[in-house]
Amino acid sequence: MAFSLKKKYDDLEQEISGLPVGSYNQLVFKKFLKHKLACLGAVILITLIIFTFVGPLFVETAYDDMDFSAIFASPLSENHFLGTDEIGHDVFVRIMYGGRISLLVGIISSVVSTIIGLIIGLISGFLGGIWDKLLMRFVDIMLSIPLFPVLLILSLVFGSGVFSIIMVLTVFGWMRVTRLVRGMTLSLRESEYVMASKTMGQNRIMIILKHILPNVIPIVIVTTTLNLSYAILSESSLSYLGLGIQPPMPSWGNMLQGSMSYILGTSTGHNPWWLTFFPGFFIFITVLNVNFLGDGLRDALDPKFVSES
Amino acid sequence: MKSYFLKRTLELIPIFFVISFIIFMLLNAMPGDPLLQMRMDNPRAFAQDPERLAELREYYRLDDPLIVKYFDWLKNILIGDLGFSSQYKIPVSELIFSRLPNTLLLTVTAWIIGIVLALPIGIYAAVKKYSVFDYSTTVFAFVGISLPSFWFALMAIILFGVILQWLPISGIETYGITGFWNVFLDRFRHLIMPAIVLGFIQVAFWVRYIRAALLEVLDQDYIRTAYAKGAKERRVIMRHALRNAMIPIITIIALDIPYFFGGALIVETVFAWPGMGRLMYNAVLASDYNLAINCLMFLAIITLLSNLLADVLYVVVDPRIKLDERKRG
Amino acid sequence: MEKILTVKDLSISFKTEFGLVNPVNGVSFDVKSNEILGIVGESGCGKSITAYSIIRLLSNNSILGENTQITFEGKNILNYNKNDLARIRGDKISMIFQEPMTSLNPIYTVGWQLSEAFTLHRDMSEEAVKRESIALLEKVRIPEPEKRLKEYPHQLSGGMRQRVMIAMALACSPKLLIADEPTTALDVTTQAQILELINGLKRDMDASIIMITHDLGVIAEMCDRVLVMYAGNIVESAEVFELFDNPKHPYTQGLLSSIPNVEINKREQKRLTTIKGFVPHPANFPKGCRFHPRCPHAFERCVESNPKLLPIKGNLDHFSRCWLEEAGDHR
Numbered sequence: 028m029a030f031s032l033k034k035k036y037d038d039l040e041q042e043i044s045g046l047p048v049g050s051y052n053q054l055v056f057k058k059f060l061k062h063k064l065a066c067l068g069a070v071i072l073i074t075l076i077i078f079t080f081v082g083p084l085f086v087e088t089a090y091d092d093m094d095f096s097a098i099f100a101s102p103l104s105e106n107h108f109l110g111t112d113e114i115g116h117d118v119f120v121r122i123m124y125g126g127r128i129s130l131l132v133g134i135i136s137s138v139v140s141t142i143i144g145l146i147i148g149l150i151s152g153f154l155g156g157i158w159d160k161l162l163m164r165f166v167d168i169m170l171s172i173p174l175f176p177v178l179l180i181l182s183l184v185f186g187s188g189v190f191s192i193i194m195v196l197t198v199f200g201w202m203r204v205t206r207l208v209r210g211m212t213l214s215l216r217e218s219e220y221v222m223a224s225k226t227m228g229q230n231r232i233m234i235i236l237k238h239i240l241p242n243v244i245p246i247v248i249v250t251t252t253l254n255l256s257y258a259i260l261s262e263s264s265l266s267y268l269g270l271g272i273q274p275p276m277p278s279w280g281n282m283l284q285g286s287m288s289y290i291l292g293t294s295t296g297h298n299p300w301w302l303t304f305f306p307g308f309f310i311f312i313t314v315l316n317v318n319f320l321g322d323g324l325r326d327a328l329d330p331k332f333v334s335e336s
Numbered sequence: 337m338k339s340y341f342l343k344r345t346l347e348l349i350p351i352f353f354v355i356s357f358i359i360f361m362l363l364n365a366m367p368g369d370p371l372l373q374m375r376m377d378n379p380r381a382f383a384q385d386p387e388r389l390a391e392l393r394e395y396y397r398l399d400d401p402l403i404v405k406y407f408d409w410l411k412n413i414l415i416g417d418l419g420f421s422s423q424y425k426i427p428v429s430e431l432i433f434s435r436l437p438n439t440l441l442l443t444v445t446a447w448i449i450g451i452v453l454a455l456p457i458g459i460y461a462a463v464k465k466y467s468v469f470d471y472s473t474t475v476f477a478f479v480g481i482s483l484p485s486f487w488f489a490l491m492a493i494i495l496f497g498v499i500l501q502w503l504p505i506s507g508i509e510t511y512g513i514t515g516f517w518n519v520f521l522d523r524f525r526h527l528i529m530p531a532i533v534l535g536f537i538q539v540a541f542w543v544r545y546i547r548a549a550l551l552e553v554l555d556q557d558y559i560r561t562a563y564a565k566g567a568k569e570r571r572v573i574m575r576h577a578l579r580n581a582m583i584p585i586i587t588i589i590a591l592d593i594p595y596f597f598g599g600a601l602i603v604e605t606v607f608a609w610p611g612m613g614r615l616m617y618n619a620v621l622a623s624d625y626n627l628a629i630n631c632l633m634f635l636a637i638i639t640l641l642s643n644l645l646a647d648v649l650y651v652v653v654d655p656r657i658k659l660d661e662r663k664r665g
Numbered sequence: 666m667e668k669i670l671t672v673k674d675l676s677i678s679f680k681t682e683f684g685l686v687n688p689v690n691g692v693s694f695d696v697k698s699n700e701i702l703g704i705v706g707e708s709g710c711g712k713s714i715t716a717y718s719i720i721r722l723l724s725n726n727s728i729l730g731e732n733t734q735i736t737f738e739g740k741n742i743l744n745y746n747k748n749d750l751a752r753i754r755g756d757k758i759s760m761i762f763q764e765p766m767t768s769l770n771p772i773y774t775v776g777w778q779l780s781e782a783f784t785l786h787r788d789m790s791e792e793a794v795k796r797e798s799i800a801l802l803e804k805v806r807i808p809e810p811e812k813r814l815k816e817y818p819h820q821l822s823g824g825m826r827q828r829v830m831i832a833m834a835l836a837c838s839p840k841l842l843i844a845d846e847p848t849t850a851l852d853v854t855t856q857a858q859i860l861e862l863i864n865g866l867k868r869d870m871d872a873s874i875i876m877i878t879h880d881l882g883v884i885a886e887m888c889d890r891v892l893v894m895y896a897g898n899i900v901e902s903a904e905v906f907e908l909f910d911n912p913k914h915p916y917t918q919g920l921l922s923s924i925p926n927v928e929i930n931k932r933e934q935k936r937l938t939t940i941k942g943f944v945p946h947p948a949n950f951p952k953g954c955r956f957h958p959r960c961p962h963a964f965e966r967c968v969e970s971n972p973k974l975l976p977i978k979g980n981l982d983h984f985s986r987c988w989l990e991e992a993g994d995h996r
Contacts, residue, residue: 173594183628
């Protein structure tokens with residue numbers, strides 16, 4: 028039987044849990060800690076960031092160093108923890124450097140998208156009117172067009188390389204944030220304390236900054252994590268297709284591009300599965316943990332809010 | 337009902353203009369001068385003489401104002417003249433329509449796989465909330481939405497194509513096979529991996545949504561009423577809960593149709609499946625702007641149609657919207 | 666009069682993230698045939714859960730007490746499996762709920778939902794079902810019943826929906842109707858109409874009713890006997906007139922004196938009193954008598970242990986859970 032009086036007792040649980048009535052941030056933090064997968068996600072992500080950004084400082088090999096004595100070395104061979112590729116590049120080192128790029132691109136583009144989306148959403152939602160409605164209809168339809176083909180075309184326009192990819196991802200990345208922010212702004216605009224502020228003569232920008240923005244931040248944070256996971260996946264897909272980060276600069280995606288030639292095996296009969304497995308695996312793990320993190324953040328920040336993506 | 341449908345269709349028209357204009361602007365933003373492009377393709381036919389070039393510019397109306405160019409372009413598209421592909425040197429429309437059936441085969445199969453798997457799993461996870469099955473489903477869903485589709489495809493190829501050698505690793509068919517059943521089996525073996533890869537990731541998205549939709553319905557008061565009337569659990573879930581949950585579920589499934597086409601792009605490329613997605617990708621690689629943009633245009637139209645479909649389905653499925661009578665007291 | 670329902674030592678616990686919570690404890694009562702039993706109390710006292718537990722409409726994380734017994738028409742319905750329960754629900758025991766706006770399924774017609782009430786328990790032809798449905802709708806005084814059958818819940822007002830709920834509940838002529846605050850969500854005029862309807866139906870159908878409410882006015886109008894609940898316990902139980910004339914438990918006294926009395930003679934006018942303090946949460950019930958923190962007459966014994974529900978002096982039919990009774994202090 029699935030019917031429940033659970034709602035009544037959810038409120039109850041908060042009362043009897045014995046938590047000190049702390050500040051909002053404290054409560055959020057504590058709630059986040061309860062979400063085991065999210066905490067795991069956070070830990071793993073931090074580890075990954077350290078690994079990719081700090082790791083290379085401790086390694087002597089460069090990402091384009093070629094070790095001709097050990098081509099197609101399998102993982103766990105000496106000097107090459109995760110193996111090497113066809114010209115002796117060390118996979119482990121390339122994963123570290125590649126991770127830098129992939130993470131950097133992902134983080135920058137999602138943060139920039141969020142900022143743009145936030146500003147546009149706040150303004151549009153607050154001012155309302157016909158422009159707002161048109162913008163939303165436009166955003167709605169644009170959001171339903173499958174993004175990846177659009178990214179392909181955009182990469183034609185912007186070219187390849189780190190900066191271009193960030194541009195490509197940002198051009199449409201702001202829309203999801205805008206829709207959510209605008210929706211919240213719209214409802215908050217009618218709330219009583221905003222009305223009160225208006226009557227007291229508070230100017231509009233201050234109202235937005237002081238009243239609406241703080242309430243919007245939680246879902247913006249959650250959406251940013253979603254954007255981040257999508258950005259990392261998109262960048263790696265684009266790089267895999269040869270349209271993103273170009274070799275020799277490694278990115279997890281273009282490492283997979285390189286491995287494609289050897290899927291059926293090398294001319295000497297090796298099957299260098301590690302060239303295909305590891306880069307993709309790292310993409311997968313990163314995105315997975317970003318998703319865990321995002322889920323935990325969503326639960327912690329506003330359990331009643333369902334962020335529809 | 338008919339008027340609602342008409343209204344929705346009419347609403348799409350201005351949106352269509354906006355989107356096609358944006359796409360047109362993208363086309364214009366492509367680096368390179370079209371005349372130079374044409375000359376590169378066909379150097380002998382094009383003189384180096386600047387007067388001749390100017391004449392050609394006028395002939396092709398390259399210096400007309402943007403808005404004129406736009407309407408001209410749009411007009412051509414609507415009458416089916418999509419221009420030529422610089423890569424293949426044949427009309428774009430021919431290319432697109434020859435590849436379209438392959439993409440449809442792939443996406444429809446993946447879509448069916450997606451629904452057939454996601455619905456029962458999502459429903460069961462919601463009904464047996466917090467059970468082991470439910471938690472496994474959640475983990476599975478996370479894994480599914482985090483998997484890079486191309487990596488998943490590559491790993492599948494390595495496992496099933498290279499190591500186990502059960503399935504072919506590319507293409508849509510093997511040449512030289514005869515006999516109905518052999519051909520059918522061959523086609524099936526080629527189809528199965530790409531379709532599952534494409535469908536699997538969608539299952540992950542859908543399962544979460546279906547579970548959430550059903551859970552929300554199960555929390556409603558009228559479900560309690562149904563139990564109080566003496567309905568058994570199976571009936572309550574199937575007749576009372578599911579029917580209500582289907583409203584948002586059907587809309588999401590219809591709205592996701594464009595994403596299948598988008599995801600197909602990557603899957604087709606990895607599996608060398610001769611569909612529209614791969615066509616578009618090759619066009620981008622070869623800077624075949626015309627072909628690439630037209631593929632995008634096609635996708636945009638499919639998106640608009642899916643939105644329309646979702647709107648119509650929503651009305652069909654939810655009786656609250658169908659009838660517009662005043663509330664009687 | 667025979668008892669159709671006997672509840673003994675009902676105790677309900679919920680498994681929550683923070684441990685076991687026990688919102689209802691030691692509740693025992695009977696319902697005789699053809700009587701209306703009222704259960705009154707503030708929000709959170711456990712009256713709704715008590716009612717739900719009779720037909721086990723509780724969530725999966727609920728546990729009933731070891732010594733709990735629920736007997737209906739002589740049979741122990743606690744032992745019933747899901748199928749048996751489904752058989753008596755809607756047929757022998759029906760329930761109507763507080764929120765008519767959301768208690769009907771929005772995507773099925775009124776006719777469909779009504780017919781379900783029949784077809785789940787009776788073998789009837791389509792025309793018979795239709796005939797009976799129209800008859801039921803007439804009984805609950807819904808105008809143009811034939812038209813209504815084809816309508817959807819969102820086309821009906823709150824009062825109408827509640828009538829439809831009542832109709833559904835009465836379809837199979839149940840022996841016991843449990844009404845969980847059926848009029849709370851309705852406006853006063855509709856409330857009066859619905860109550861009148863229920864009263865009339867009880868006369869016609871020879872059913873017993875458990876009426877759950879927080880409104881003493883409803884109790885006064887409808888009920889034969891009353892149970893007063895507080896913090897998961899029954900604190901007082903008596904026939905309705907006896908309760909209003911002679912309330913023994915300080916909580917009941919507090920409730921009654923907090924009703925503004927319009928008719929009272931100017932000389933007898935008193936200040937409107939309130940009961941100080943708040944209703945405790947089930948996980949935080951006070952030790953000892955659960956009402957003692959708010960009771961104006963509390964003394965040492967009240968802090969030590971929770972009194973038992975015992976008859977008061979001079980009336981074996983009137984029970985009170987209060988140490989004052991034992992102490993011989995009649996207030």
